[in-house]
Amino acid sequence: MNDPSPPPRGEERTDVYGPEKRSAVMRRVKSTGTTPELAVRRLIWSLGGRYRLNRKDLPGKPDIVLAGRRLAIFVHGCFWHGHDCARGARVPKTNRDYWLSKVARNKARDAAAREALTDAKWRVEIIWECQVKDAPALAARAAGWLKAPPAISAGTGRRRS
Numbered sequence: 001m002n003d004p005s006p007p008p009r010g011e012e013r014t015d016v017y018g019p020e021k022r023s024a025v026m027r028r029v030k031s032t033g034t035t036p037e038l039a040v041r042r043l044i045w046s047l048g049g050r051y052r053l054n055r056k057d058l059p060g061k062p063d064i065v066l067a068g069r070r071l072a073i074f075v076h077g078c079f080w081h082g083h084d085c086a087r088g089a090r091v092p093k094t095n096r097d098y099w100l101s102k103v104a105r106n107k108a109r110d111a112a113a114r115e116a117l118t119d120a121k122w123r124v125e126i127i128w129e130c131q132v133k134d135a136p137a138l139a140a141r142a143a144g145w146l147k148a149p150p151a152i153s154a155g156t157g158r159r160r161s
């Protein structure tokens with residue numbers, strides 16, 4: 001998901017790495033982003049939350065889905081999804097426009113997914129990579145989501161009509 005598409009021609013010479021290499025570098029940076037997701041999963045599990053991962057039938061393929069609670073959770077890398085934090089602002093100096101437009105596209109896609117989920121009566125929570133580092137705050141937040149009993153029977157994600 002979110003593999004960088006090739007940059008437009010003309011930008012290629014400005015990057016010392018070249019776009020291919022740069023993409024590989026950035027992908028590696030991103031793949032470490034699975035660690036925050038793991039941390040969030042472990043936390044939710046320890047609080048008794050049972051979930052499914054990457055529900056492809058839902059807009060934006062939320063990372064963690066608690067269907068019984070109609071709760072969709074995204075764990076977002078600060079750079080890739082354009083968080084307003086120090087890490088999110090760290091755009092590579094070379095091919096800057098390319099990365100900025102890439103992040104802008106991700107943000108637009110995120111916003112659309114969020115809106116579609118909200119319209120379908122899902123609750124959407126975004127956990128930013130940088131927030132995962134503050135374990136007590138995150139645990140308190142997650143405990144809040146799990147406090148209320150499930151609204152519908154778990155697992156189906158179906159709405160009563």
Ligand SMILES: [Zn+2]
Nearest residue numbers: 078083085130
């Ligand atoms: Zn951040």
